[in-house]
Amino acid sequence: MGYPGVTFRNYTLAELKMDMDALGRRIADFQDTIAFFEAAGKSNKEVEIRYASRVKGLYNGLKNYQGKLEGLQKFGLIGKKTAQEKTFLDWAAASPRNYAGTVDALAAFLKKNEAFSARSARLNAVTGGSTLLGQALTIVRAVPEFQKPDKDRESAFQDRNIPQIKMSIQLAERGYVLDTDRAYFKYTLKKQLAVPVEQVPAALRALLAQKSEKAIDDYVDGLYAKTVLASPEKRQEILMLKPAALAKLDDPFIHLAIELEKELKAVREESKAVSQERPTSRRPSRKPSWPGKDPTTPPTPTGRSASPSARSWATPPGTPSIICPKRPSKASWKRTPASSPSPCPRRSSSWPRPRTRPVQGRPAGRRPGLLPGTRPT
Secondary structure (H helix, E strand, C coil), X not given: CCCCCCCCCCCCHHHHHHHHHHXXXXXXXXXXXXXXXXXXXXXXXXXXXXXXXXXXXXXXXXHHHHHHHHHHHHCCHHHHHHHHHHHHHHHHHHCCCCCHHHHHHHHHHHHHHHHHHHHXXXXXXXXXXXXXXXXXXXXXXXXXXHCCCHHHCCHHHCHHHHHHHHHHHHHHXXXXXXXXXXXXXXXXXXXXXXXCHHHCCHHHHHHHCCCCHHHHHHHHHHHXXXXXXXXXXXXXXXXXXXXXXXXXXXCHHHHHHHHHHHHHHHHHHHHHHHHHHHHHHCCCCCCCCCCCCCCCCCCCCCCCCCCCCCCCCCCCCCCCCCCCCCCCCHHHHHHCCCCCCCCCCCCCCCCCXXXXXXXXXXXXXXXXXXXXXXXXX
């Protein structure tokens, strides 16, 4: 997709379809959210101003996702990937090496990753539905971290970041209107009524199991009526409480955040495990040999090896790999005679290169303080 240092050419067909489906869902969610805030801002100038930055960010994200999805569909990547994957699987089945375990491991990983992604997306949808809930989650996550030695905390909650946390809590007032925040949280929870009850966050399962919009309205009104988090000063005060005092606090948003944080923490831990497992499931059991030398090397559209290593197709076996630096060090100037051949065929063996034009009145090809043909010592 054009990101430096990243390629998605090794995606399987299942991964490509999963990403395209996710893009479609994000586009629909962004469009719904934009429509909600624009409608709320039409009759209230304060709402329009306070949510302007958020709406602008949503539009930027929407444009990004729409462009990606349009590109994937325009070039028919599903059809190309289907044919490419069939060629690979046919080769794997006919190979004398046993690739069945690798293919099965990848399929199992993708199934687990799809379930994890869906669970994570549902949690994010709920936690992003209210600014006050987001503030409560920040407090609930920060308070236990503040009790640890600084070196043992998560980096976001170390001492160097505490001023930024306090500032974000204070400046949150500029980005929301209480009544609109309440209405948007109701809107978010009502969208969850279409999700099977067993898949919604456990903290809200009893509420959403009622399948009642009135029950949601009453629940959310109760949250906003009894909370003290609408005051930035109170939020700053609660941020510095001890965990025991925080748990005893009679605030419905804090209690909801404590329950949601249990699931969010599990998701964060699972995310680390998934990220570690992902490359393992896609690593071949042995690096394939140079293409053309081994009949077990799978065919690819580019004629390159299926090895994940970028050098496995670029250099025949036994050839030493050479990394051509952009600029040799001073030590290399001393060690390498000017007449020695360069290991990099695209660069001259001599350094520094002569200048092509005068600089500050000096003749071209000269460095200050050096005689022609000499090098720095």
